[in-house]
Amino acid sequence: MxxxxxxxxxxxxxxxxxxxxxxxxxxxxxxxxxxxxxxxxxxxxxxxxxxxxxxxxxxxxxxxxxxxxxxxxxxxxxxxxxxxxxxxxxxxxxxxxxxxxxxxxxxxxxxxxxxETSRAPQNTEQTSSIPEQPEQPPLKQEADPKHEPDHSAAQHNQAAFIGILNDIDFSDQQQLASAYYQAQDYLLGYLKAVINHAKSSGDVMQMSTSWKTIRIYPQHGLINLEANDKQLRAFAGIPLHQINNNLSFKAIGRPEPDLNDENNQTIEAFIWKLVIWTSRGRYPYKLALDAPVYLKHWPNFTRLLITPHALRIAALLMQGPRSVLELARQLDISPQYVFVFASTCYESGLLAPARRQSDTLIQPVPPPIKRHKGLFKKILNKLHIPVPGESDTHEST
Amino acid sequence: MNQHKIIFTGPVGAGKTTAIDSISDIPAIKTDADASDMTRQRKKATTVAMDYGVMNLEGGEKIHLYGTPGQERFDFMWDILVTGGIGLVLLVDNSRAAPFKDMAFFLESFSDFIEKTSVAIGVTQMDKSQTPTLEEYYAQLKSFDCPPPVFAVDARKTQDVSILVQSLLFAIDPGVSCE
Known part of the structure; x- marks a missing residue:
């Protein structure tokens, strides 16, 4: 091997x-x-x-x-x-x-x-030769398309996106209830407020942090940040009080963005990613775990970062309101997959508590068992989303 | 062995042939001919019979990918095409004059098939024409009890077409999962 x-x-x-x-x-x-x-x-x-x-x-x-x-x-x-x-x-x-x-x-x-299998002796002193270090050359880094949606999160990057809650036992109701975040404690909350201000005024906003400067172009629906996704991911998860909370913003009129600047991203895709890296498997504080929520419509998944099981969760939620815990139960997946999806949709305005009386009176029914289940599984395995670096286009013949 | 189909439909120039090519394991077989009449302004050649591609699955099963002819005058073939189909992918060209009319036409034409299976809608050419927006597409789909997925799609990108087809399968059965 x-x-x-x-x-x-x-x-x-x-x-x-x-x-x-x-x-x-x-x-x-x-x-x-x-x-x-x-x-x-x-x-x-x-x-x-x-x-x-x-x-x-x-x-x-x-x-x-x-x-x-x-x-x-x-x-x-x-x-x-x-x-x-x-x-x-x-x-x-x-x-x-x-x-x-x-x-x-x-x-x-x-x-x-x-x-669980073939357990080896735990006594490390029983093993022999000491490997030379370093054994391997540094890993060749994949080309880092700066802001291209990394659709493969669902396949390969679970630890980075939702896997940090190893200190929470999701089978314990009390611990489960504590697995929330509050957007205003992070860059996410502040940035969303600035974006709203930019959209209402129409002015370009320049937001200063102790880290980088962020520009918001509301007329073009763009955000400009001179940082790659890895840097943003690291910053997104740090509570503001740990970074001096040194944030400010100002309107700078209506300059045109440089549309060729590779640091531009759509506001929608940027906020979506920021939520994922803020949530990291937690749910929004204001979202009740056991109350039904509804999805306004499917997120535009072809232009967004897809977290594990996101398509399945969206499909089930489109069938009718369910609580986030019910979603996890019906799909038989760990709650943090639903939490991170619910967070992205909630912060993007796509998901909200179901307010109609009928939504709470009607018990969600499990999705019916459909024909073609085995076939669908094979097709989905075939359509496995490619990892970064794999070709994503075919030459037309 | 069972033969299964996914049907790609949509107006002339929406990217059906390209989308099939994006996920097919063989170069898509095209049945283009020089366009005439109404289609000439959209593209030089158009599909006159049907496009065909195939996805080879584990265990030797195949998924046949069929593209409907882009010209409405070939619609007598559509009923034949959808027999045995597991779902419909509808591509709508956002740069055409009336994309909502296009969408309504194809949803109506395939309504029986959609009722039995499901549909996923890919909106192409959104880089050229940003309106109507996806929100506006969903507003047009209010009559659906369970609105189908609508995504911005570049038919040349395997990833876009793949996500669209995956959403179609999950819309039919959210309970299925891949390994």
Whole structure:
């Protein structure tokens, strides 16, 4: 098998611990990951129990906001942008996290051993040779089409989009109820208010943040931001109070946008992405989990980032109002897939609580079992949305 | 082995042939001829019989992709075409004079078939003509109990056509999922 291990940079470990970790990755984890120098890494692992862990954490976020962080600790911790691993690390636990991470790196797509099967001894000292590091050259980065909708989120980037709520047990009603976000706590809320102001006045708005400047062209339906999606994703998930809340905006008249500027995006697509990266699997605070909601119409999926199961959720919701929890139950999917979809539609004005009396009186019926189920599944597998870099056009003959 | 079809329809120049080509495993077989009469202004050649493509599925099954002739005078073939079809993809050219009339015409013509299956609507040429908007298309579809998906589509893009066909399948059965 052509194995491409995930490259991990480690912080807060002495040489002995690093060596043990190398053996653990090579032995019990079958070489699914290797330890490399920070500049070559795909993701970063911090020992949170180290006295300087906070400094490492801040440095990692600052230097490589696009990378996923793994937090290794005795007590379970809930840190922004971080996947949590508790000590002692088990093979199953680590392989599970690696699986999530590899899903975020399509170049590394390969089979990861099932955690439940063929359990290997956990004693890392029993394994032998120490791998040289770094073992692999840095990953060749895919061309990063700056703002082209990455439709493949549904297939490969679940950890980056909805997979950070590993500290929430979705089967626990109390924890489930706490899995919400409030848009006004993030860039999303402020930006939406500025967009509304721009639309009502017709003026171009220039919004300043401690990070970048954003221009909104309401007449053209465009947003200009000099940042790629990875940078935006990192910034979107940070609560404003953690970044000094240093936001302001001003009207700058009605200059024409440079339509050839690759930093332009439609407001609709930009807000859609921003919601996904703000929500990260949480639901909007104002949306009741158990009250029926309706979908005004299908989102324009060909021009938007598609999250896992989004087409299915939209199709079911178009059949009639349902609560978000009912949607998850009927489709037999994890609630955070519905939460992130509901968030995007809610913040875009496509989804709202069903207010008609009949909506609450009529119990949603499960979708009837249709003919062709096996056939449809085959077609859907065939139509698997291509990952970035794959050709998306065919030459006409 | 069962033979299954997805039907692509729409007015002349809406992109049916291109859309089939985008997702077909074989180069789409075209039956174009020099256009005459009403179609000449839209494109030099138009489909006079039907376009054909195929998707090969696992297990040897095939999905046949048929494009209806763009000229209304061939509509006697449509009933034959839809027999055994699993759904309809309707492409509407947004740059034509009356895209809503076009949409209404094809929805009415295939109403029996849509009733039994479903339809997904792709609006092409939206880069050339941004109006009517998708919101306005949905306003035209109020009579549907369950409004069908309507997306902006570039028929040359496999991804766009793929999403449109996927939405068609999910509209028929949201319970189905891919691996």
């Amino acid at each position: 052509d194995k491409k291990p995930l490259k991990i940079a480690v912080y807060g470990m002495d040489q002995r611990s690093v060596k043990t970790m190398q053996l653990f990755l090579k032995g019990p984890c079958h070489g699914e990951a290797v330890i490399v120098a920070p500049e070559q890494a795909d993701c970063e692992l911090i020992d949170i129990d180290h006295p300087q862990a906070k400094d490492f954490y801040d440095q990692c976020l600052e230097k490589h906001p696009e990378r996923t962080l793994l937090a290794l600790s005795l007590e379970k911790v809930a840190l922004e942008h971080t996947l949590s691993l508790t000590k002692p690390v088990s093979r199953d636990q680590f392989l599970h996290v690696l699986s999530d991470l590899k899903a975020a790196f399509p170049q590394l797509k390969q089979s990861i051993p099932e955690a």
